[in-house]
Amino acid sequence: xxxxxxxxxxxxxxxxxxxNRHQQQFICTPSTLSVPDDAILESIWRHENTYLQQVKGQxxxxxxxxxxxxxxxxxxxxxxSQSAALHTFSNLAALALERxxxxxxxxxxxxxxxxxQLRSALLSSVSHDLxxxxxxxxxSASSLLEYHEKLSQQDQRQLLTTILDESQRLDRHIQNLLDxxxxxxxxxxxxxDWVDIKDITAGAxxxxxDELDKRHIEIDIQDNMPIIWVHGLLIEQALVNILDNAARVxxxxxxxxxxxxxxxxxxxIDISDNGPGIADQxxxxxxxxxxSVAHGxxxxxxxxxxxxxxxxxxxxxxxxxxxxxxxxxxxxxxxVTLPKHPVVYGPE
Numbered sequence: 001x002x003x004x005x006x007x008x009x010x011x012x013x014x015x016x017x018x019x020n021r022h023q024q025q026f027i028c029t030p031s032t033l034s035v036p037d038d039a040i041l042e043s044i045w046r047h048e049n050t051y052l053q054q055v056k057g058q059x060x061x062x063x064x065x066x067x068x069x070x071x072x073x074x075x076x077x078x079x080x081s082q083s084a085a086l087h088t089f090s091n092l093a094a095l096a097l098e099r100x101x102x103x104x105x106x107x108x109x110x111x112x113x114x115x116x117q118l119r120s121a122l123l124s125s126v127s128h129d130l131x132x133x134x135x136x137x138x139x140s141a142s143s144l145l146e147y148h149e150k151l152s153q154q155d156q157r158q159l160l161t162t163i164l165d166e167s168q169r170l171d172r173h174i175q176n177l178l179d180x181x182x183x184x185x186x187x188x189x190x191x192x193d194w195v196d197i198k199d200i201t202a203g204a205x206x207x208x209x210d211e212l213d214k215r216h217i218e219i220d221i222q223d224n225m226p227i228i229w230v231h232g233l234l235i236e237q238a239l240v241n242i243l244d245n246a247a248r249v250x251x252x253x254x255x256x257x258x259x260x261x262x263x264x265x266x267x268x269i270d271i272s273d274n275g276p277g278i279a280d281q282x283x284x285x286x287x288x289x290x291x292s293v294a295h296g297x298x299x300x301x302x303x304x305x306x307x308x309x310x311x312x313x314x315x316x317x318x319x320x321x322x323x324x325x326x327x328x329x330x331x332x333x334x335x336v337t338l339p340k341h342p343v344v345y346g347p348e
Contacts, residue, residue, distance in 0.1 A: 004072075004093045011085050012078055014057075019071040021045065028073075035073055044071060060086050062094035069097050130173055133166035140166075165210050172244065175237070190317060195232040197225050197260050197267065204239040205258075211247040212256065220259040228267060229341040230318050238314040241307035242271050242322075242334045249275030250331070262340070266320070269336040272327050283324040287312045 008016055017033040019026055019041065026041050035041070036055055044059045045068050060072040072090060140159040148156060198221055205212065205219075228235075246256050254274035261268050278286060287308050308322075315322045318338055325333040 004089055007089045008072070008086065011089070012074065012082050014074050014076050014078065016072060016074045019073055021068075033073075033075070041071070058083065060090040062090050062097060064094060064098045069094055069101070130170065133170040133173070136166040137163050137170070168207075168210075172240070190231045190234070192229050192231055194227045195230055195235075196227050197221065197269075200230075200232055200236045201239060201258060201260065201269075203236045204243055207236075207240055208243050208247060211244060214252045215247060215250050216253070216255045218255065218257045220257065222261040225260060225262055225267070226340065228338060230338065234314045234317070235338070238311040238322075238336075239269070239271070241311040242336075245307055246271055246273035246275070246332075246334070249273055251275075266340050267338045269338070270325075271334045271336075272329075272331060274327070274329070274331040277326060277330065278324055278332050286324065287322070 018029045028035050057075040058077055061068055062070040140162045144159050250256055250273045257272040259270045312322050320338040322336045325335050327333050
C-alpha cells in the first residue's frame with residue numbers, strides 16, 4: 001500500500017483515503033477525511049452505481065475476480081488521464097493485495113493443520129506415556145492395600161520404590177508438557193544468575209540417580225571452569241532430558257559419559273551413550289516435537305519425543321545450540337554449546 005500511496009501522491013494533489021472493510025464496518029485511512037455515508041460505500045463496494053451521481057469525488061475499486069478488496073476515494077473528480085492512471089494503479093495494487101491475502105490464507109490453513117497434528121500427537125502421548133507410569137502406581141498401591149499383611153518387608157519396600165520411581169517419571173512427563181506449552185506461547189522468562197556448571201550437572205545426575213543406577217557414569221569436567229550466566233533450573237532440566245534419553249537407549253552395564261570444557265568462544269557439554277546410535281537422516285528430526293526414534297525389529301519408541309525438543313528450546317533461549325554427533329565407540333553424543341560470559345565483580 002505504501003507504493004500505491006506514493007503513486008497517488010505523484011499523480012494527483014487531491015486528498016484521498018483508503019477504505020477497507022472489517023466485520024461489516026468500513027474503515028477509512030486516514031480517518032480524518034470526510035467520506036460518503038455507509039449506504040453509498042456499500043453500493044460502491046458491491047460494484048453498483050446506484051449512488052454515483054450523489055458523490056462529489058471519485059471511487060476506484062481494488063477488485064479480485066469475484067470480490068472487492070478495498071476502495072480508494074478521491075475527494076474531487078480527476079482528469080481523464082489522472083483517472084486512467086489511478087485505474088491502472090488500482091488494478092496492479094489489487095493483484096498484489098490478492099496475492100498477499102492468498103498467502104495469508106495458506107499460512108492460516110497450514111497453522112490450523114499443524115495445530116490439529118500437534119493436538120493429535122499430544123493426546124496420543126498423554127494417553128500412552130502418562131498412563132504407563134499411572135498403571136504401575138495404581139497396581140503397586142492396590143497390592144499394598146490388599147496384600148500388605150502377606151507381603152514381606154522387602155516386597156513392600158519394592159512396591160513403594162516402584163510407586164516413587166513411576167511418580168517421578170510421571171512428574172518429568174508433566175513437566176515436559178508444561179515446558180512445551182510455555183515455549184510454544186513464548187512465555188519463558190530467563191532468571192539468570194551466575195552458576196557453577198558442576199552444580200548444574202550434579203543436580204541433573206541426582207534427579208536421575210535411579211535411571212542411571214545400572215549404568216557406568218563417567219564425569220569429566222575441566223578444571224577451573226568459569227561460572228556461567230544462565231537460568232540454572234532450565235539448563236539443569238535440559239541436561240536431565242538428555243541424560244534421561246541416554247539412560248533409555250544405553251543397555252544395563254553400558255557407559256554414559258558427561259564431559260564439559262571451555263573453548264575460546266563457548267562452553268561445550270558432551271553427553272555420550274552406548275546406545276544403537278541415530279541415523280544421519282534422523283539427526284535433525286529427533287528435536288521435533290513428539291518425534292521418537294524407533295530401534296530394532298519391534299520399532300519400540302524410546303519416549304514421548306518431548307524431552308529433546310524441550311532441551312533444544314531451553315538451550316536456544318540462552319543463545320546456545322545442541323546437535324547430534326556419532327560416538328566413535330558406538331552410540332551417540334549430544335553436543336551442547338553455551339555462550340561464555342565474562343564474570344563481572346561488583347556493580348556493573
